[in-house]
Amino acid sequence: QTCSEFQKILSSSSSSPSSSTPVSPDPSPTPPSPSPSSALPPSSLFSWCNDTFVLFCIAFVKEVFILTDIAEIGECVDLVKQYCHELQKSGITMENQFSRSISSSMWRVVDSNLQEIVSNVKEQISVESWARFSYSLDDLRSSSRKVGGGGKIVEEDGGDGGALRLTGSVFSLTKQVVKLILTMKKSLGTSFSGSLRKDFEQRVCSIASWYATTIASKARGVEDDREKLLNIIGNVFYLSTSLLPFLLLHISNRSNGSAAKAADLHGKLRNFQRVECCLEIRQIYENMCKTFVEKQMKVLKECLAWSQVDYSRSSWDPKKAKPSERMQRSMAKTSSIGENLVEHISTEEAKKLLGAMLKNLFEQEMFSDEFWERFLPKGMPTGFGAGGIQQLTLDVRYLMTVTEGLEEPALKEVLEKGLQKAVKGYCATFDEDPRRLREGEEERE
DSSP: OHHHHHHHHHHHHSSSOOOSOOOOSSSSOOOOOOOOOTTSOHHHHHHHHHHHHHHHHHHHHHHHTTOOOHHHHHHHHHHHHHHHHHHHHTTOOOHHHHHHHHHHHHHHHHHHHHHHHHHHHHHHHHTOOOOOEEEEHHHHHHHHHHHOSOGGGGTTTTSSOOEEEEOHHHHHHHHHHHHHHHHHHHHHGGGSSHHHHHHHHHHHHHHHHHHHHHHHHHHGGGTTOHHHHHHHHHHHHHIIIIIHHHHHHHHTTOOOOOTTOHHHHHHHHHHHTTSHHHHHHHHHHHHHHHHHHHHHHHHHHHHHOGGGSOOOOSOOOTTTOOOOHHHHHHHHHHHHHHHHHHTTSOHHHHHHHHHHHHHHHHHHHHTSHHHHTTTOTTSSOTTOOHHHHHHHHHHHHHHHHHTGGGOOHHHHHHHHHHHHHHHHHHHHHHTOOGGGGGTTHHHHO
């Protein structure tokens, strides 16, 4: 009604008839309301418009912000902004003033909604089985479309379809925060910038940090369950590399909403992965990975038990030779761990973890006193047999070959260093030519 009254006044005060038709939100006749004379000068007219709009904003806050659902509040805000746009056509700008007038009330509701999100997720964590489920991205899109005007926040995954493999609590967090961001952007419009946007970023970061810290503490109780531990690690990895950077990207309004520009999107995400909060969560992820590596190191060490491999035999038939059984078993176990890792984190991260784990394992095994005490009674490896040194060479070459894809240079260096120590010691003790040990190299390869 205020909008309709404004337009009537403008039409009657204009020097030429207005071509626009007054818009009323209600088809019923507008009830009489006090209005200034059409003869008022423009300055008085706009002063009256402003005073009347201030009264409207006060009434709006009192009536609308008794609601607690931010989506419902957003619908009311959006309706007012539609009429503000109509006034804009007549030269009266009210939208920014309206956004400023509701901002403090909006933040109270936002904080209330954030607390509700925390409560919901906290409750879900308390009953979390840490099993992963496949969640369709359509679940996120449908939630986003209920807000309206912002579905592209989940369209930039690279196209239609797709699924997220996550535990229940992190998907719940994702869905609720996505909905809140879209509603905030829609409700505050152009006012969602500057300090307001920065404050909201900090609130979202705080929730993400809280979630990462909380589930990291839960991981301590499932350290002996590899699958559950990896599921929790996967949640934190997803949070630091995908979800939080993606949310910050949209809060910042730097997303162009085009799924076709995937390379540009990934470049922007990499930038947000370096913000302080993402780096803090990344540190939580790396600490959890250390725990995982320590557990798997014990498993692999028992499987490999390199010091128990017999290298004292004198004969060796290159045509019948094969890597030691312990080498093969330990690499099969490593492969199984690697397959588990790539289901939860990126291939690049999995290779990095496996490479560091095997490098430490081989370093501990090949340079332990237990490994060399059989061969170094007086500082020289006299315990190696002619066939044993060949077998050791084959075993080391095998390990180098199967771990080559991990692209960890330090891993190869450790193996070569241990092999050189054995070969040089053996040749010096028995006055052998190192080149003779290369007989059968083709068969070994």
